[in-house]
Amino acid sequence: MKVLLYFESEKLLAKSGIGRALDHQKRALTEIGIDYTLDPNDQDYDILHINTYGLKSRSVIKKARKMGKPVIYHAHSTEEDFRNSFVGSNQLAPFVKRYLVSLYQQADHLITPTPYSKSLLESYGLTNPIAPISNGIDLAKYQATPAKEAAFRNFFHLKPDQKVIICVGLFFKRKGLLDFVEIAKGLPEYTFIWFGDVPMYSIPANIRRIVKQDHPDNVIFPGYIKGDIIEGAYANADLFFFPSYEETEGIVVLEALASHQKVLVRDIPVYHGWLADQQNCYTGHTNAEFSQLIQAMVTNAVPDLTAQGYQTAQSKSITEVGHELQAVYQHVLAPDQLNPKYDAIMRPAKR
Known part of the structure; x- marks a missing residue:
């Protein structure tokens, strides 16, 4: 298995939580022995795992679709966490929501950090399967x-x-x-x-x-x-x-x-x-x-x-995150195979 971890505008986002999430993904896949590439021109991969939202991200998805590669979208952002941030963010928030939904709808599977953010995405009308997986922590x-x-x-x-x-x-x-x-x-x-x-x-x-x-x-x-x-x-x-x-x-x-x-x-x-x-x-x-x-x-x-x-x-260590990502990757590649780890991740959170 080889994964394309795509991250547009990496330098611009390096100081943000999303930037640290990419670092954690790289560490997590390395720790459990999953090969990955960061180069969108490398066509020798099995799954596209995309983290960002720009026009280049949309283009990478389109290219992966043409090659028959499954697409996983890491949904770091929501309308709710866009509000009260940048100049004009509240006025733009409804449009940002529609744009995010248009991107997320293209994925075979979504990953988002918490059951709460999963519930927000579901409230948008998204019907893709959504796995709540922590961004993790390097202990x-x-x-x-x-x-x-x-x-x-x-x-x-x-x-x-x-x-x-x-x-x-x-x-x-x-x-x-x-x-x-x-x-x-x-x-x-x-x-x-x-x-x-x-x-x-x-x-x-x-x-x-x-x-x-x-x-x-x-x-x-x-x-x-x-x-x-x-x-x-x-x-x-x-x-x-x-x-x-x-x-x-x-x-x-x-x-x-x-x-x-x-x-x-x-x-x-x-x-x-x-x-x-x-x-x-x-x-x-x-x-x-x-x-x-x-x-x-x-x-x-x-x-x-x-x-x-x-x-x-x-409980949210890098290693644990790696195993959870692996379970989602395996499910996307072989959805009919027995996958207890995936089933546990997708089980509704207890309230």
């Missing part, structure tokens, strides 16, 4: 080391007793950036760091002003940072706070869990079934509630759930 990459933690604290010149709350995400209203800054105003004793970046011209003026200047002194926007500094931040910060309103999964949450970090998220449907309040994380609804939880978690006034959170990350 080894996020293991804490003294060197990584020191790199993080030295980079930001943090004092030994300085309490730090971090978030990782693009500069979108949908990600909860406005709430993050508002909460930081009320907790000046803590340092809040938002890692991430997006071209400033592409985001609304109010978000741009907040990132550039209209934020309190205890909020830092260092931009996109990778390697030891961000991995040290995940491990060494006092809390990972992710107030996003809409996700198809939230790879950064998995990264925090894999780092044995305390996690606080907004209670939204995408987490139902794998994150549970006071079991492997804490969840909140309002800024007042988040502020109280942040103080309680930082001061250890509530139980530490990092061990339980790490177990959740383990």
Whole structure:
């Protein structure tokens, strides 16, 4: 079996969750011994596994169809997570939905990160089979080391007793950036760091002003940072706070869990079934509630759930994702053959 992993505009999307998803797919297939190519001109493949949505992506699908190759579309995006992002995103969202549906309809099979995003796709009227498979997490990459933690604290010149709350995400209203800054105003004793970046011209003026200047002194926007500094931040910060309103999964949450970090998220449907309040994380609804939880978690006034959170990350390891992808590939190539792994993936999630 050989798979064409197609990813249009790879450099442009490298900093996004979709970009990390491609890296995880490559790792996953390598770990379980499935051959793959990234070259759309390589015709010696069995399955097209496509991740992106541009005009070139449509052309690659058409070419695969002409050659009789089955097509799997990785549905990373929905209308819901397009809203409240770029300039004009809310006005464009209905058109984006129609465009996505027109692409997804061409696939023999869809893959999407969570049962929640699967339910959204089904609500669009899509009838393709849809497998909810996590984007996965590289557990080894996020293991804490003294060197990584020191790199993080030295980079930001943090004092030994300085309490730090971090978030990782693009500069979108949908990600909860406005709430993050508002909460930081009320907790000046803590340092809040938002890692991430997006071209400033592409985001609304109010978000741009907040990132550039209209934020309190205890909020830092260092931009996109990778390697030891961000991995040290995940491990060494006092809390990972992710107030996003809409996700198809939230790879950064998995990264925090894999780092044995305390996690606080907004209670939204995408987490139902794998994150549970006071079991492997804490969840909140309002800024007042988040502020109280942040103080309680930082001061250890509530139980530490990092061990339980790490177990959740383990269940979504790169290796497990590889086996699940393999099961879908095998089904697409031979749908009539017995495939217990595929059947388990496609079984409706328990509520």
